[in-house]
Amino acid sequence: MNEDAAPIRVLIADDQAIVRDGLATVLGLLPDVEVVGTAANGNEAVRLAVLERPDMILMDLRMPGLDGVAATARLRTEVPDAAVLVLTTYADDESILAALRAGATGYLTKDAGRAELAAAVRSVARGQATFAAEVGAAVIAAATTSPPRKPGNAADALGSRFPELTRREAEVLALIVNGLSNAAIASELFVGVTTVKTHINAIFAKLGVRDRASAIARVAGN
Incomplete structure (x- = not known):
């Protein structure tokens, strides 16, 4: 410290x-x-x-x-x-x-x-x-009342709920909801951290939120 x-x-x-x-x-x-x-x-x-x-x-x-x-x-x-x-x-x-x-x-x-x-x-x-790990699944389940195009595909669920997001932005948002850091998201999607930050800024702007917690609450229906 x-x-x-x-x-x-x-x-x-x-x-x-x-x-x-x-x-x-x-x-x-x-x-x-x-x-x-x-x-x-x-x-x-x-x-x-x-x-x-x-x-x-x-x-x-x-x-x-x-x-x-x-x-x-x-x-x-x-x-x-x-x-x-x-x-x-x-x-x-x-x-x-x-x-x-x-x-x-x-x-x-x-x-x-x-x-x-x-x-x-x-x-x-x-x-x-x-x-906690349980939170991501609950939030994704609440994101849409209609089933995603592919069962279990969180990005599809979020894309249905927020059509203003691009497919890649929906993927990034799904990983945010599941608690991944920027570095972990970059590794998962095989892109650079700077690219992830760009996507996150776009997501925040489109959803009208200022941070990750607000984005997750928005997905949860707040």
Whole structure:
């Protein structure tokens, strides 16, 4: 860690005390992370986020009172600079899509390991979308109500949903949804990273979004 860099300020929201305490301990051991508070429900998470202005909120979905989806939507308005990383037991399509549509930047399930969680926190804090493998399939499935021309072909599904995209742009978007980096997309499509960046800029312009997370939320139906 660069000693001159400010730590990533994280707020943890989960209704189970043992989970909150465990996450706070795990993240507190990271040299570049500072846990600024914990919340037992969505209302408390929003209140603390407004007070503490964290860089990101680690958000459970199922909580009493205001749930994680509703809290995420409120945070987009009340603390727009704070990213939301969902960490939940639930990986069903409905939960995934609801969280993305509410504005979550990342989505992990609670079976993620410490290294995966740490990487996700750092990635989301940098403004990069980070999603568990289950998310890509759910988003692609939601992209169109009609079947793609070739079963299982995500680019076809996205091409049907967004006809303004070229075939190559639809392929790039499908790989973004599945969590691939620019370098990984370039390797997958046998093109240069600069070419990938050009396609991504075109995709963002055509979809009216500013970043990967917004593009994924757009695909999810937001």
